[in-house]
Amino acid sequence: MIEVVRSIEKALSEIYNLDLPVRAEDFLLVQPTAGTVVSSGKNFESMHGAIYLQYNEAAEVADEPQLDVGIFFSDSLRETLNSTPIDKPHAWSEAQSHAVAIAGEEISHFHYLLYHALSGRSVSQLELEIQGDIDKFLLLYFSRQQWEEQCFEEVFERVFEKFSLSARLTTEQVNRYLEANQFARKCIHKHRKVLLSSENMETALKSLRRFYRLGASEKISLLAG
Numbered sequence: 001m002i003e004v005v006r007s008i009e010k011a012l013s014e015i016y017n018l019d020l021p022v023r024a025e026d027f028l029l030v031q032p033t034a035g036t037v038v039s040s041g042k043n044f045e046s047m048h049g050a051i052y053l054q055y056n057e058a059a060e061v062a063d064e065p066q067l068d069v070g071i072f073f074s075d076s077l078r079e080t081l082n083s084t085p086i087d088k089p090h091a092w093s094e095a096q097s098h099a100v101a102i103a104g105e106e107i108s109h110f111h112y113l114l115y116h117a118l119s120g121r122s123v124s125q126l127e128l129e130i131q132g133d134i135d136k137f138l139l140l141y142f143s144r145q146q147w148e149e150q151c152f153e154e155v156f157e158r159v160f161e162k163f164s165l166s167a168r169l170t171t172e173q174v175n176r177y178l179e180a181n182q183f184a185r186k187c188i189h190k191h192r193k194v195l196l197s198s199e200n201m202e203t204a205l206k207s208l209r210r211f212y213r214l215g216a217s218e219k220i221s222l223l224a225g
Contacts, residue, residue: 001073001081008104011139012111015205016212021114024107029070047077047099048166049106051113069113071106089143100143101136101159108135112212126176126183127216133159133184138208147198160185186223187211 005025013020029052052070073081080099085091092100112131116123137159144151165177188195194204211219 001078004081004084004086004100004103005107007086008100008107008139009111011142012104012108012135015135015138015142016209017205018111018115020111021118024071024110027069027071027110029072032072047074047080047095047102049073049077049102051106051109053113069110071110073103073106077102089140097140097158101140104139105132105136108132121215124216126180127219129177129180130183130187130219131212133181134187134208134211137184137188141195147196147201149196152192152196156185156188160188183220183223190223 002025005028006023009020009024012018032050032052050072052072054068054070077099080095081103084096084099086100089097109128109132112128113123137155140159141152141155144155160181163181165174169177191204191207194200194207211222214222
């Protein structure tokens with residue numbers, strides 16, 4: 001499982017040209033913990049993940065609250081990741097593809113939160129989910145190493161159409177996940193042409209990196225049209 005986590009992290013670092021200050025594997029939780037759950041809405045069968053946040057007032061430095069962050073993977077997700085040959089994406093089963101997508105989304109959330117926190121700005125849950133859906137698509141698409149329309153459509157369908165939401169979600173949460181899904185679809189659709197061409201891949205990456213660094217209102221404004 002750790003190899004899958006490292007591979008996902010390496011891919012995100014390369015896509016967005018990030019200098020990652022910490023490793024996600026050091027923040028994996030064995031079981032759910034106390035704190036605020038900022039991501040736990042999507043699942044596949046019994047596989048799911050979550051990000052937990054907790055303010056640690058006892059560890060405050062210079063009167064600033066310290067934030068503890070943890071990444072949780074369900075037992076079934078861990079088991080499926082352990083059986084996933086990360087270097088052979090064409091051999092992945094449907095469950096393994098979904099497992100990589102779920103793990104990728106949570107690792108995306110983890111690093112996105114840290115990136116913007118270190119930049120001194122807050123992150124909304126809608127913004128977090130938009131970026132998470134974008135990253136799920138990119139991780140699965142780039143893992144295929146085939147810039148073909150059929151590959152694009154297969155991954156697009158898997159990420160943006162064949163997903164399920166937890167029955168525990170409130171109406172507000174469901175609406176937020178569906179809204180994020182629509183914004184992320186628009187972002188990927190906007191980049192469709194350049195993502196289908198190896199010659200234009202650097203153009204695609206430059207645009208995606210710029211989008212990653214925008215604030216929430218800028219992102220939504222860009223995609224709302």
